[in-house]
Amino acid sequence: MFAQALSGIRVLDIGHHIAGPYCARLLADFGAEVVKVERTEGGDPSRKAGPFPNDKPDPEASGLFFYLNTNKLGITLNLKTDTGIKIFHELVKQADVLVENFSPSVMPSLGLSHGDLKAINRGLVMTSISNFGQSGPYRDYKATDIVLQSLGGWLRSRGETTREPVRAAGALRIAEYIGGIYAATGTMTALIHKAETGIGQHVEVSLAEAVSTMNCYPVAMSCFPRNTGWSKVRWVYTPSVEECKDGYVGINTLTGAHWRDLCALMDMPDWAENPDYNTLAARLRRRGEVYKRIHPWLMERTREKIFAEGRDWRVPVAMVYNTEDILESPQYQARDYFVEVEHPSLGKITQPGASLKMSRTPWQIKRLAPLLGEHNVEVYGKLLGYGKEDLVRLRQAGII
């Protein structure tokens, strides 16, 4: 039985939607005791998001909620009541970490600002994730993933030069996951500091700023003199993602050597040293011609074949996978990547497993996402000594 690196670290997760819960999930995956605190009415809004089995809405069978809240205990608490706040204070006293991703005005309005909570638990690490951060001219702006990608300077760089720019990762809401990863990393740093000093701190994550770090090249270039003389708005490559016999492959010629090797692979020796084609800028000026030349070669070959030939000829080729491809991929299977679960509501499902492999403290799945209030008895009992009668009373009063 492997040890868990973060066992004994208690995290209160009052996050909702994606960013806060994903941060807390990463901590839970490596052994932290994460208590997810949901509102009494309806719980986390991600319970309404789905996807649902057979598209039938069910708050206990939402794919988004399920994926983000694996490995957590679940309790309910009404923070809109004085009693609820008092109970929350008691929980905070016993926590190492608090993760929240409300708009910045919310926690202070509940009397739960970092200053308020620091006073009752000096060692608390409070991780606050918000769209723009705890300050700034857009602090209280409304935002969703596409708005964050826009103001973060990421959206503009993607797509065709002749039409509107296009969002990264479609409906995935990737900006929120990115924020969650940053938050988990920052939380770990604060925990290391706390272990050394006994002092907690406020860790703040700005999702728009996190998005901006995804776009290193133009952002960095904006700060430096233009040293490649390559001025572009949409970062377009050619070749790039290309259609082939049975799907798509990525032909990623990033260097001169890659281009020359590609010309050898595709039997285009006349283009290897030809200044009309041997730089990206030149090829972009002749996109139509490049496409005309490489397209027939690609359409005669499957993804697997092009991938194998790319490896042999040292050209970076990648197969473009969708969800189905990934589940059927021998590569992922050989790595024992997937976790299979038989869930009462969701049915038989296969999920991604570990995001990384640690030899002594591996990622573990210990429990499935909680039902609403599933661990009220266990958690309130253990942490606050509440008995069954207390909980009945609190439920009747709408506190839990």
Add this chain to the structure above:
Amino acid sequence: MSNLPLEGIRICDLSTVWSGPFCTAYLGGMGAEVIKVESIQHPDSFRFGTAVFDGWWEAYGPWNCTNVNKYSITLDLNKTQGVELFKELVRVSDVVIENFTTRVMRNFNLTYQVLKGIKPDLIMVSVPGYGMTGPWQDHAGYGIAFEQTSGLAYLTGYTDGPPQNMGGAADPIVGMQAAFAIQVALEHRRRTGEGQLIDVSQIETLTCLLGVPMLDYCMNKRIWGRLGNRDPVMAPHGVYPCKGEDMWLSIAISSDEEWKALCQAIGNPGLAKDERFSTPLNRWKNQDALDKLIEKWTLEHDYYEAMTILQKARVAAGAVASPETLNEEPHFKERGFFQELSRDIVGTQLYPTWPLRFSETPLEMRPAPKLGEHNEYVLGTILGLSKVEIEELEKGQIIGTKPIGLGGGILA
């Protein structure tokens, strides 16, 4: 004012390009002593982004931004002397990080098995594209390739178009995941004295972001594809043209309340009563017509002006900001997100900082080191070599400060 959390932690950083270096830039900013190990025969290929002039290897913008907060040495690991010195450095270090395929460290005979023998509690981190084991372990790749295989590219692009590259975000995402893992391992070591080997397969980290589409496939056999700037549920939702060339505003409406606010804000309150758009489902079904109506309004406004009007009305809207001038964007400017640093060759420039802020232990920002700048410090002060020994190493080209191999240029 507290000391930085990772002070006292020494990291040997063999990683190149973006993912590993991004990770160590963060850890260095948190106080770790990051010793970037390159060689004059094969400097970090991320340096190769500029025209050739004296000092060109120090000039590339993205390289400078990514390699803040580090020390730099050079060691030719193809020579026995270089390998022996690297091992001596590992003996007094806490973490080794690299992002090669497994073949590379095997060829240097610097695998975890070997290094663990030298430093039993070593934390070794590999960030290979496809993992340290498995059929593709020796298959090289770059961030764009990992986005393609991990499923992210398939979700990206226009509704009527092929998958699009996300643009390289794989690297910082995986870099931060690696920083998370290293800190988890440090915590375990603090408790138990035990080090370990960490394998951060880039495609696996990225595919973990696709848990929800994967569930949809298992439950409903649905394969998520591309929808341009639209949304499966929200409408209106998209990117709308504004005044001027290539100027855009994104708008995302997620409730009836927000829809009514939008109608008011664009001076068309009657629209809120239009049957075609009266419910979320109706709005979604009639998006084409809806988008045209909104476009009429946005085309009359500057994109920031339009955003301000809509946000005032509590509508989610975002000007599609330009990354090339992000340091002038009002939010980034007021937040002080960009910071000035001075350095030889490139002078004083603005550098992006971090989306993370700490109330007790703010992140440091120190300019990137010059190639081999700290050879004397690391070899002399840390490893105790004499001046004569160091001179011999320079003569033998085991170490140095000027590249002698050009390799390939990046971004051909």
